[in-house]
Amino acid sequence: MGMGDLTLRMALIVAVGVFLASFTDAIAGGGGIISVPTYLLAGLPAHYALGTNKLSAGLGTIASTGRFIKNGFVDWKLGVPSIVLALIGSHFGTKLQLMMEEKYLQYLLLVVLPVVAFVVLRQRELPEQRGEIEPKAQMAIVCAASLVVGAYDGFYGPGTGTFLLLIFCNLAKMDVRTAGGNVKLVNLASNVGALFTSLMSGKVFIALGLIGTVTSVLGHYIGSGLAIKNGSKIVKPTVIIVLILLAIKVLQGLISG
Secondary structure (H helix, E strand, C coil): CCHHHCCHHHHHHHHHHHHHHHHHHHHHCCCHHHHHHHHHHCCCCHHHHHHHHHHHHHHHHHHHHHHHHHCCCCCHHHHHHHHHHHHHHHHHHHHHHCCCCCHHHHHHHHHHHHHHHHHHHHCCCCCCCCCCCCHHHHHHHHHHHHHHHHHHHHHCCCCHHHHHHHHHHHCCCCCHHHHHHHHHHHHHHHHHHHHHHHHHCCCCCHHHHHHHHHHHHHHHHHHHHHHHHHCHHHHHHHHHHHHHHHHHHHHHHHHHC
8 A cells, every 4th residue: 555545534543543542552551452443444454454553553662662761660681582572472473463363362352351350450559669579580471471462462462561561560570660661662572573574564554654653652752751650540540441442342343253
């Protein structure tokens, strides 16, 4: 798809929808729940919607990632290997996505979502302080999550940041701000890996994706500032909203399918 296929209607839908998605994503992940349907609403076929979303999401995530790094909320010992594993996972996840039907993943999400929602609702708040955990165990958890969730991000995407945030906070015992920073590193890497694979397959509408990138950067910058300032006070409610939206999207997909 090229410039000749771009219309004002498509540009306006993407500009507004991607801003809302990136704002949410910067706080608690899950922006793909909004941005992928936005590209579908703009008229892109499914594989183009997923590929083009990686363009705006990947470049937009740079803004929130940079803000977390600037404020010192990144654990680089955990971050560097997780970046590599997320790149590998997202590459193969995207290759798989180009061959498989989406409905099979939706069935899996129907099992995963209630478990994630239970974990979020049962705790009063996400941790403001780092918990006690052996460094080797923490590294293993972060690396495994980066590979597996990175593959999921390449395959489908919505909810990636939310899943990573909950794993990093609850299993890897990271505080919510550092977890948020490391999530952004992993999410940025998985977006780049998936984008590269989609570009090689010709499934990215570059012109429309660059329009989405502009509002994506803005949304990520504003949202990450709120997450850093307010911590779990804003992150937990946003996570709950994201999970509800993701559950609705999965059910709609299964009903329509």
